[in-house]
Amino acid sequence: MTEKLLELSGLEKHFPVRGGSFIKRQVGAVHAVDGLDLVVHEGETLGLVGESGCGKSTTGRLAARLLEPTGGTISYRGADISHASRRALKPIRSEIQMIFQDPYSSLNPRHTVGSIIKGPMEINGIDPPGGREARVRELLEIVGLNPEHYNRFPHEFSGGQRQRIGVARALSVNPKLIIADEPVSALDVSIQAQVINLLQQLQRELGIAFLFIAHDLAVVRHFSQRVAVMYLGKIVEIADRESLYEQPRHPYTHALLSAVPDPDLDAPPRERIRLAGDVPSPINPPSGCRFRTRCWKAQDKCATEEPPLVRLDGNRDGHLTACHFPEDQATAGRDIVLDPALKD
Amino acid sequence: MFLEVNDLTVDFHTEDGVVHAVDGLSFEVERGSTLGIVGESGSGKSVTNLAVLGLHNPETSKISGSIKLDGKELLGASRSTMERLRGNEIAMIFQDPLTSLSPFHSIGAQIAEVYRKHKGASKSAAWDRAIEMLDRVGIPQPKVRVDHYPHQFSGGMRQRAMIAMALVCDPGLLIADEPTTALDVTVQAQILDLLRDLQEQSGSAIILVTHDLGVVASTAHDVLVMYAGRAVERGTMREVLREPRHPYTWGLLGSMPSLAHPVDVPLRPVRGTPPSLINVPPGCPFHPRCDYMELLGREVCTGERPELSPHRGHGDACYLPLKQKAEIRARAAGKETT
Numbered sequence: 001m002t003e004k005l006l007e008l009s010g011l012e013k014h015f016p017v018r019g020g021s022f023i024k025r026q027v028g029a030v031h032a033v034d035g036l037d038l039v040v041h042e043g044e045t046l047g048l049v050g051e052s053g054c055g056k057s058t059t060g061r062l063a064a065r066l067l068e069p070t071g072g073t074i075s076y077r078g079a080d081i082s083h084a085s086r087r088a089l090k091p092i093r094s095e096i097q098m099i100f101q102d103p104y105s106s107l108n109p110r111h112t113v114g115s116i117i118k119g120p121m122e123i124n125g126i127d128p129p130g131g132r133e134a135r136v137r138e139l140l141e142i143v144g145l146n147p148e149h150y151n152r153f154p155h156e157f158s159g160g161q162r163q164r165i166g167v168a169r170a171l172s173v174n175p176k177l178i179i180a181d182e183p184v185s186a187l188d189v190s191i192q193a194q195v196i197n198l199l200q201q202l203q204r205e206l207g208i209a210f211l212f213i214a215h216d217l218a219v220v221r222h223f224s225q226r227v228a229v230m231y232l233g234k235i236v237e238i239a240d241r242e243s244l245y246e247q248p249r250h251p252y253t254h255a256l257l258s259a260v261p262d263p264d265l266d267a268p269p270r271e272r273i274r275l276a277g278d279v280p281s282p283i284n285p286p287s288g289c290r291f292r293t294r295c296w297k298a299q300d301k302c303a304t305e306e307p308p309l310v311r312l313d314g315n316r317d318g319h320l321t322a323c324h325f326p327e328d329q330a331t332a333g334r335d336i337v338l339d340p341a342l343k344d
Numbered sequence: 345m346f347l348e349v350n351d352l353t354v355d356f357h358t359e360d361g362v363v364h365a366v367d368g369l370s371f372e373v374e375r376g377s378t379l380g381i382v383g384e385s386g387s388g389k390s391v392t393n394l395a396v397l398g399l400h401n402p403e404t405s406k407i408s409g410s411i412k413l414d415g416k417e418l419l420g421a422s423r424s425t426m427e428r429l430r431g432n433e434i435a436m437i438f439q440d441p442l443t444s445l446s447p448f449h450s451i452g453a454q455i456a457e458v459y460r461k462h463k464g465a466s467k468s469a470a471w472d473r474a475i476e477m478l479d480r481v482g483i484p485q486p487k488v489r490v491d492h493y494p495h496q497f498s499g500g501m502r503q504r505a506m507i508a509m510a511l512v513c514d515p516g517l518l519i520a521d522e523p524t525t526a527l528d529v530t531v532q533a534q535i536l537d538l539l540r541d542l543q544e545q546s547g548s549a550i551i552l553v554t555h556d557l558g559v560v561a562s563t564a565h566d567v568l569v570m571y572a573g574r575a576v577e578r579g580t581m582r583e584v585l586r587e588p589r590h591p592y593t594w595g596l597l598g599s600m601p602s603l604a605h606p607v608d609v610p611l612r613p614v615r616g617t618p619p620s621l622i623n624v625p626p627g628c629p630f631h632p633r634c635d636y637m638e639l640l641g642r643e644v645c646t647g648e649r650p651e652l653s654p655h656r657g658h659g660d661a662c663y664l665p666l667k668q669k670a671e672i673r674a675r676a677a678g679k680e681t682t
Binding site: 051188194255265278 | 384385499500530555561585598607618
């Protein structure tokens with residue numbers, strides 16, 4: 001396997017919750033990321049999926065060191081950057097770039113496209129041969145925009161084009177790792193596919209590693225070589241794409257996959273698992289296995305003992321699951337409906 | 345036919361010019377069936393629904409054509425008639441339940457208000473009805489939850505409360521505008537199941553607006569594909585998803601990765617971006633993005649605007665002969681498997 005680029009181990013991020021009337025004291029903490037282990041290798045795409053509120057975005061921000069972790073370590077190419085100062089981080093900033101979800105709020109409306117894309121080069125003191133402006137024009141062409149649009153402002157572009165500008169900005173410093181936080185979920189279906197194709201092409205040609213954060217399981221499957229499933233601040237399952245989508249062992253992964261509506265009518269019928277309720281609050285996460293409150297297999301052990309993220313019997317290398325009572329490999333085709341409204 | 349929309353046209357006068365949001369749209373929905381309206385932003389889906397509800401400002405919009413609900417014409421109906429219908433005969437579920445519920449009133453009060461206004465029920469009867477509705481949409485402990493405020497509900501629960509409010513008067517027509525777009529997949533599956541079950545019980549007609557063809561496949565009976573304010577394809581769900589005829593529908597299907605697709609095959613999206621509705625391209629509005637225009641020649645596609653044909657059943661608005669389309673589809677399918 002190729003070299004480890006980014007390694008998160010035992011990562012924690014707790015946001016304080018303050019209360020009280022006059023003196024704001026900390027009364028609790030949101031356990032947004034709570035003991036997470038993850039490795040991104042050079043040139044690969046790791047997909048990170050989960051429901052809203054599970055800590056996907058916080059993980060992305062920690063990985064880019066936009067946030068400082070409250071526990072655990074982040075190492076980039078073997079160097080611990082968990083609590084590195086701004087100065088120490090500077091050389092790494094150009095190697096880790098981000099693409100954001102909302103192409104409207106992530107571009108400064110008062111700057112021209114040219115200066116937006118040039119910005120990272122100026123900050124990092126990068127002088128490409130031929131000058132920065134020529135490089136910007138080249139980047140505009142790479143992402144499928146007209147280089148003559150150099151002097152236009154973001155409002156003159158559509159959502160899909162703006163997302164391309166965001167991609168060009170991330171590429172301007174030749175990053176090794178791009179953290180894409182829901183890069184296509186704000187876009188229309190046809191535009192979404194254009195941007196995914198663009199990102200895939202860039203990865204093939206430039207060998208950039210991606211941490212691809214999304215809630216759409218079909219998009220993640222399409223884009224990632226390995227996939228991690230997150231639930232309430234923890235990874236519950238991680239595996240290669242084939243292994244995860246064909247043989248999910250964690251009940252949560254299984255339920256997520258079965259909930260995706262598929263437009264392909266000829267697809268083999270999948271069993272339905274309907275989870276009841278919503279994700280519990282990350283302020284007071286359930287004891288033991290965090291998924292147990294919504295799990296149909298939960299037993300006493302699940303409340304007392306936290307399942308470790310390990311390789312289960314018969315699983316392929318690198319397929320790790322955190323569950324006491326994993327799903328059978330040969331998944332039986334039965335319907336599991338837990339929604340109180342759907343009983344009877 | 346329960347709802348009949350005929351040649352509906354909605355124009356908005358703006359500073360930049362006239363926006364042709366909906367242009368000559370016709371469709372029908374029967375009782376007990378679900379029509380899925382599919383299209384991207386700006387295709388006129390939501391404008392159509394607001395027209396059915398009579399919610400466009402008459403000072404800034406111009407609406408023509410006909411919208412008949414159970415034989416009664418809604419266009420040009422008086423304000424009081426529409427007020428009697430809205431919430432009673434026609435109800436709407438919006439995309440974002442947080443902004444469409446009042447933060448200052450309890451869920452129960454908001455549901456009971458609708459019932460009291462339309463059915464003239466007493467306060468206590470309406471309150472009991474609110475509890476009953478919350479129970480029907482699967483909110484646990486409805487007697488406790490009825491006193492809660494929207495911020496105390498999660499996203500999925502709010503959408504359930506919205507559905508309870510929409511269904512409190514047993515409307516004949518329910519319009520759901522992207523009801524699950526803001527929700528997670530697991531919650532989306534719950535809500536779609538709920539809508540299906542409620543429809544089986546009440547026999548309402550549902551218009552489900554969505555951009556997700558997967559949602560259409562799991563809920564709709566019929567499908568209408570919209571592009572630039574017009575219908576480009578219409579048929580039963582199976583017809584449209586199995587044998588799509590319009591190049592735009594092909595593009596939509598080619599844009600969506602599916603869990604059953606082979607991996608590492610690039611998506612085949614529509615190129616370009618949707619047109620401005622102020623300057624809609626002449627002829628077929630899709631021609632600037634269409635890969636098959638050369639087959640017919642520019643004059644054909646930019647000439648007279650294609651209408652949905654055949655007039656009934658599975659039809660599409662494209663001049664390309666069906667036989668040729670079948671060949672193109674077969675070729676594309678062959679490429680994918682090799």
